[in-house]
Amino acid sequence: MIDLKFPDGLIENIRQVLIANNESIAVAESVSSGLLQTALSTATEALKFFEGGITTYSIEQKCVHLNVDKGHATATNAVSDRVASEMALGVSKLFRTNWGIGVTGYATPVPESEFKLFAFIAISHNNHVVFSKKLETGNHEPLSIQLFYVDEVLATFSKILSDHP
Numbered sequence: 001m002i003d004l005k006f007p008d009g010l011i012e013n014i015r016q017v018l019i020a021n022n023e024s025i026a027v028a029e030s031v032s033s034g035l036l037q038t039a040l041s042t043a044t045e046a047l048k049f050f051e052g053g054i055t056t057y058s059i060e061q062k063c064v065h066l067n068v069d070k071g072h073a074t075a076t077n078a079v080s081d082r083v084a085s086e087m088a089l090g091v092s093k094l095f096r097t098n099w100g101i102g103v104t105g106y107a108t109p110v111p112e113s114e115f116k117l118f119a120f121i122a123i124s125h126n127n128h129v130v131f132s133k134k135l136e137t138g139n140h141e142p143l144s145i146q147l148f149y150v151d152e153v154l155a156t157f158s159k160i161l162s163d164h165p
Contacts, residue, residue, distance in 0.1 A: 006039040010154040014040070017161040018049035018099070026095035027053035028066055028087035030078065031105040031119050035150045051095040056087075066090030066102075077112045079104050084122035085129045092124050100124040103153055105135070107142040119149050123157055131160055 018025060027036045037053040040046060054065055059078045062068040068078065068086045076083060087102025105119025106112075117140070122132040135152050137145055 006042060010158040011039060011043045013158045014161060015043040015049060023098040024049050024051050025099040026051045026091045026097045027101040028091035029053060029055045029103050030057055031107050032103050032146050032149050035146050036153055039150055039154060051097050054091060081120045081132050084120035085132055088122040088124040088129060098126055101153060101157065103149060107145040117145055121153050123160060
């Protein structure tokens with residue numbers, strides 16, 4: 001049995017700030033496979049700030065639903081800072097939220113990533129990307145890598161909210 005444990009303090013901070021500011025969030029995931037949506041949905045009163053999310057694996061679905069540039073996505077296997085940014089902006093527009101998060105990357109070693117494990121995350125606010133970063137890990141167990149990415153996204157977003165005017 002898998003024990004999914006998300007960082008309660010981070011989720012609670014995100015919940016408090018978004019509700020206090022009357023703001024909302026949606027997420028677009030690939031590599032984290034819906035785990036970020038699961039984490040946010042565990043918050044008390046999640047319905048007051050979390051509008052939902054979308055998990056897209058294929059380039060085609062990223063382009064159709066999130067307005068990701070097909071040429072760039074094809075050239076990068078849909079794993080780049082630009083794709084994560086377009087995912088964050090696209091999901092925010094799709095769900096009509098103030099905040100959007102995009103995450104795309106690799107949880108298993110594959111030739112396209114030169115057998116390295118990394119992800120790109122992007123956070124948008126009111127139709128502008130306010131943060132983007134590449135995350136790297138050496139762990140080779142896929143679920144723990146996905147959870148690492150989720151924890152990093154939550155920690156980053158919580159800090160941005162705490163620092164945001």
